[in-house]
Amino acid sequence: MDFQLTDEHELIRQTARRIAREVIAPRAAALDETGEYPEDIYQTFKEYGLLGLNFPEEYGGSGAGTLGLGLAVEEVAKVDNSCALMLLLTKLSTSAIMRGGTEEQKRKYGQGTALGEVRGAFGLTEPGAGSDSAQIRTKAVKDGDHYRLTGTKHWISGGTVADFYLVAAKTTPDAGSKGFTMFIVDRDTPGFRVGKTDRKMGVHGVPTCELIFDEAKVPAANIVGEVDKGFKLLMWNLNSVRPIVAARGLGTAEGAIQYAVDYAKTRETFGEPIIKHQAIQMMIADVAMRIEAARWLTYNACLTVDAGHADKEHAHILSIAKAFASETAVQAADTAVQILGGNGYMMDHPVERYYRDARQLTIVEGTSQVQRLIIARNVEEDVLNWR
Ligand SMILES: Cc1cc2nc3c(=O)[nH]c(=O)nc-3n(C[C@H](O)[C@H](O)[C@H](O)COP(=O)(O)OP(=O)(O)OC[C@H]3O[C@@H](n4cnc5c(N)ncnc54)[C@H](O)[C@@H]3O)c2cc1C
Known part of the structure; x- marks a missing residue:
């Protein structure tokens, strides 16, 4: 596979690098300390078209694809992970919509996200269901030309600032993964509210929160895809975003180790800079090997999604990149x-x-364990074709 970046991709990388260094890096420590959502940085992303990287031109984007978004996310993650997550959310909240939504949904929520008119969040996880997503309990009951959603989602990234939520709910509760439907829930939906904001270890600049649905009245027109057939769309959404999580990992690794290398050149012990000590060199080399491997895995995963492959058969490529780069x-x-x-x-x-x-x-x-389950399943089913 040819990984030569196009001029357009190189330009995206340079633009994101400049914004990361000049606008975000000076703010990163303060964002971490205050936990304040950086609205001005969101506006900078909007101004430079970074919110639309992953969207086709006909929907207000630049058509740079998952790779374009991944390159920008990598650059931003080198200096700050919260701001990288802000970019990731443009895909996490819309991927299923762009794949299975109606034209109207694509315009309102996809194009709207690309142009920075609306921003979304993704609501799957619940207090009783994380890795085992088929166990979610949020249910949606038909009520005329609406559905009534009841349940609680938690730890939803960007939920406090979102205008809409891409939400997984059960329309046939006892049917496991066959009873799933994906909904778009507008923030001002009657019966919906944002719950408590979480206290967490890191990524403080993008708060996570609860979403509470109390018979929330959602128009049937807000169903993405078909009733009871949402699980495949949900998996598509998760699969197609995994390369972008990998890009966050790649950028984080590069940023962290670069800082340490610069430090090691100036810090002296036993009469020389510590970078001259072999023990330090071995540590740096171990990380360098992994970073270079992670880079190819991540870019390859981005290109795989851009080729239209975020399905079960290609899931291992995306999971390998996600697990390896995040680790x-x-x-x-x-x-x-x-x-x-x-x-x-x-x-x-x-x-x-x-x-x-x-x-x-x-x-x-x-989680890394879940990625390994996906990889192992495809190995077991001979999808990797090693014979
Ligand atoms: C900061 C943050 C932001 C998040 N943002 C969002 C968001 O925007 N939207 C959203 O929907 N969710 C979000 N989440 C939730 C996240 O996706 C879940 O935390 C994740 O899917 C794991 O679920 P869990 O935490 O319930 O762990 P569990 O499913 O309870 O798993 C606990 C442990 O068991 C392991 N495990 C589980 N099943 C197996 C198995 N079969 N084999 C081996 N090991 C297994 C897991 O790997 C893990 O180590 C966020 C979480 C965090 C921490």
Whole structure:
């Protein structure tokens, strides 16, 4: 496969890099400390067209695809993971809509997201159902030309600032994954409200919160795809976003280890910079190997989605990238803390923030264990075709 970036992709990378360095990096520590959602940075993304990277031109985007979005997310994650998540949410809240939605839904929520007119969040997880998403209990009952949604979602990224929510609910509760339907819920829907905001370890700039549905009255026109057939769309949504989680991991790893390398060039022990100590060099080399592998896995996963393959047969490609790159981020941030020694543990340096932020990545959108289940299933079914 040819990974040569097009001029357009290179331009996206350079633009995102400049915004990351000049606008986001100076704010990153404060965002972490205050937990304040950076509205001005969202507006900067809007101004430079970064919210529309993943959308076709006919829907207000730039047509740069998953790879274009991934490159931007990587650059932003090098300096701040919350702002990288803001970009990721443009895809997480709309992927199923762009795949299975009506023309009207694509215009209102897809194009609206691309142009920065509306922003969305994705609501799947519940207090009683995470990895085992077929166990969700939020139910949707038909009521004339509406559905009444009842249930609670929790830990929803960007939920506090969203205008709409892409929500999974059960229309046939006893049918397991066959009773799923995807809904778009507008924020001002009667019977819906945003619940408590969570206290969490990292990624403080994008709050997570509860979504509470109390017989929320959602028009049947807001169903994405077909009633009871939402599970496939849900999986498509998750699969197609995994390369972008991988891009967050890749950027986090690069940002953390680069900081540690710069530090190691100036910190001296036993008469020389610590970067001259072989033990430090081995740690850096171990991370470098993983970063370069993660880069190819991530870009390949992005291109796989851009080729229209976010289905079960290609799921291992996306899961491998997600698991490997997110675990690379954890390893790189951990190594960076170690290389900085005591300074790594102090809040005067950003590596402890990278460490806390990286920890999210092996959990969200399918834990590392769940990714391995997906990979192992496709291996077992001979999808990888090693014979
Ligand atoms: C900061 C943050 C932001 C999030 N944002 C969103 C969001 O925007 N929208 C949303 O819907 N959700 C969101 N989530 C939820 C996230 O997707 C879930 O946390 C994740 O899917 C795992 O579910 P769980 O936490 O309930 O873990 P559980 O499913 O309870 O799993 C617990 C442990 O058991 C392991 N495990 C589970 N099943 C198996 C198995 N079969 N084999 C081996 N091991 C297994 C898991 O890997 C994990 O280690 C967010 C979570 C966090 C922490």
